[in-house]
Amino acid sequence: MDVVLVRWPEENLHLGELRGSGTPRLLLVGPDAAPPDSVDPLEDWIRLPAEDRDVRARVATLEARASNGLAVPEIDDDGLLRFRDRWVSLSPVERELAGALVERFGAVVGRELMARRAWPSGAPTRNALDVHILRLRRRIAPLGLEVRTVRSRGYLLQTALS
Amino acid sequence: MDVVLVRWPEENLHLGELRGSGTPRLLLVGPDAAPPDSVDPLEDWIRLPAEDRDVRARVATLEARASNGLAVPEIDDDGLLRFRDRWVSLSPVERELAGALVERFGAVVGRELMARRAWPSGAPTRNALDVHILRLRRRIAPLGLEVRTVRSRGYLLQTALS
């Protein structure tokens, strides 16, 4: 994953979503600004003006850390979806859907299969699955995960791009 | 744990054992030296000459990372809840509830289990647990701890998100 450079504190709006999606980032701290104090190993900062080799070194370190921690999401015994030090709770239906997607992380899972998993004795209505996928998408977004649609095939779970 | 300052590359002999023992360290990189490239989150570096506040900020971050990994709240013999150099006193009921949560720090503890722990011979009312959780939340907030609800499953103790 690529490291994003952010001016700080000018662009701290942008920073929130980068932190949320687990994107590695290097804050360029202006000459008069106070340094940030994040503990996140995927965040670093450097005081401007800075030498080119120093910036490159810090970017390289962040890249290495990001690729090292190639994590796979997991549903623990308590029904929580955990990913990269963060977690969200899932409702029972969402847990089944997420479970099917996590077991085949990065691969397509058919709609039919997911519907049977969530409702073994038949889905309530046609778009019940659609609505739950929508809700699952919004719930897992803070983890930096996204559900992508493969038309007429099914759904696929992966790390968010942006 | 204290952060050790190391001149680099002059003192790189010393560095090996620091890395081995997991001691957090800040490398002071001379004006002409190339920056190091360690991936370890407990190692950082700064280019000399450097401002005082920048050095202090990096030391603080390393300290926070070092204590983050190890810090688990604990209830001592006097019934005090201790966490990272701070403590609060707990009432008897709160002690039992906090005890159950501390023993499974970071994981979900069922409401039923906590109720039996606080009132072995039967809980007074259903809401009694809710109210005590509310009071426990306010009591431990100054420690940087928080109790998260996992709906219809139980409660979870974790460090408060910054």
Add this chain to the structure above:
DNA sequence: GGGTTTGTTTCGCCGTGGTGAACCGACGCT
């Protein structure tokens, strides 16, 4: 006596699951 601890009631928010409907883009057919 005054503060703390505990239990109880009441009110209300919000998470959850389900449904119908509007909307929209991709695809296929003529």
Add this chain to the structure above:
DNA sequence: AGCGTCGGTTCACCACGGCGAAACAAACCC
């Protein structure tokens, strides 16, 4: 190219139940 269908997204709405929070009152302890 024009058009209809299909698959999928999103929204608004409802019903139910779990849980949060305030306020009150009684018991307890220094």
